[in-house]
Amino acid sequence: MTTIKDVAKKAGVSVATVSRFLNDSGYVSLEAAKAVTSAVEELKYESNPVARSLNTKKSNLVGLILPDITNPFFPELARAVEDVGLTYGYTVVLCNSDEDPEKEKNYIETLKKKYIAGFIVTSNQLDAPHYANAKVPIVALDRTINEKIPIVSSNNAGAIMGTNALLERGCRNILFLRGPEKLNPANDRYEGFLEAIRNSDAHYQVVTCPFHFADSQKIVENVLKDHPQIDGIFASSDVSAAGALKAAGIVGKHVPDELQIVGFDGVAMGEMLSPGLTTVAQDVYKMGAIAARVLIKRIENKEIEQNFYEVPVKLVIRGTTREGME
Amino acid sequence: MTTIKDVAKKAGVSVATVSRFLNDSGYVSLEAAKAVTSAVEELKYESNPVARSLNTKKSNLVGLILPDITNPFFPELARAVEDVGLTYGYTVVLCNSDEDPEKEKNYIETLKKKYIAGFIVTSNQLDAPHYANAKVPIVALDRTINEKIPIVSSNNAGAIMGTNALLERGCRNILFLRGPEKLNPANDRYEGFLEAIRNSDAHYQVVTCPFHFADSQKIVENVLKDHPQIDGIFASSDVSAAGALKAAGIVGKHVPDELQIVGFDGVAMGEMLSPGLTTVAQDVYKMGAIAARVLIKRIENKEIEQNFYEVPVKLVIRGTTREGME
Structure with missing residues (x-):
């Protein structure tokens, strides 16, 4: 050799x-x-890349820390990071954190010993010293860690769009399924909902609801039984919206004639439901691709244009809302 | 230090x-x-793990090569491999191959330069010299590469179970949605279907159908229009079954009264459909966990009990089939 x-x-x-x-x-x-x-x-x-790592104290490994790859939001993100990484000669190490700060900390420490080149992090740990002090380039998704760490985020205020879609189609009693309260994007969506609904004369109620299908179904079933006047549901995630749709079937509310439903995410499953789910779709692939590009620029000491990247969302109209605008 | x-x-x-x-x-x-x-x-x-890699020519990186993490079958597999890996001190590098032999070959070559410890491979490349000659431990999922490479596979003959579920519920004209013909598991499922249907006096027809929602929907829509007598559909994947369910809605066939549907996979999405999808469920997590365990044993030169691990499947009855047995 x-x-x-x-x-x-x-x-x-x-x-x-x-x-x-x-x-x-x-x-x-x-x-x-x-x-x-x-x-x-x-x-x-x-x-020899391993020998090079030793000399330069850098490998071309990039760590992707996310809560759980089986949540339908993350595979597309992982795919985008891997695609962009591959183009620039980086390989991706997959880390499922389960939102456990100890697990996140362990990943960072273990991978730093392998001279990991940088991390892309999706975490709810808003105050996480192990990130702030990591001393390797980091890019955050949907979360603010500190002002030095670049963020890639969806325009979660797109929730205004989803709320207006229900209002414009005649909904007058709207249930908002709010996501976990410690979650930044969930709170931004809640703000967006409030902004739109307060500009209308519609009634509304808010229920906190995990991003989990079966739990969401149960919660919505009970709310619909107690409040038969509800004619619109806006869910902070597609998985919750799928639960709401199932609940509507169980309590015998026809969707979209008696009850209209809008989700938030744009995951592939929404299209498979009957009727198909109207949703505020994030461009998850684009978010992952931007995060990977920004990280690699930081690793290679190239200038990045900004510290905050906002990816637009769009309203995808399918069968859970009525056709005509009113 | x-x-x-x-x-x-x-x-x-x-x-x-x-x-x-x-x-x-x-x-x-x-x-x-x-x-x-x-x-x-x-x-x-x-x-120092990087220095150790140089000395021992082994890292504790494990490569997971799969077609596409956004296919709902794979995230759970990746999760299992990562969980087991973590327990034994291994980290997982994610590789999306798109079933492209060139891409697979590149991953193997690039990662071998990083002294990758081993690979778990899900690939359709039945005749793949880059695997046979890789000179690192490999475990294959659902595929036979050669007799020296251990395989973890579902009992795809569980298709017999799915077919019988339709026959026992009165179906007499069954459509089988066969998966891609070059795919081992798809062919095993086809064999299972044939075995069960030939033991009955039911009519049947077979249509080849990709594991893709929108394509499956279109194919089934056309078949149902031409053959209104069809009263049962057995799909080789849940995604195809979801397409069939959507098609039934479009042509106005009530599920399960006029048409019963059974899928194969057991992905989380099946539960979210209305009605919920009856399916032959694989234990995907268990498959990934066994593959990871076997690989790590091979990496550490420990004896493995066998070269073929078959993970049982089970029938999950939901709303796309009728309740009573006939």
């Missing part, structure tokens, strides 16, 4: 010069750079 | 002895082993 010594010999320079050039870690004359480049090409020298 | 030299000094043995002991790479006397163990503990010595 060709070694760095062979390259140095061929190029007529010192091993230190070859190393400086390959690791971009110091001055190399233009002449030497040319000589090393042709020697590398001629000898088909491939630097 | 504590180095291996400090450990050797403390333990009163040579650096080579410490290294042999820590890397399990040669004889160490019981006395020396005890001395090294207490020195490691006392000095809180943590060997």
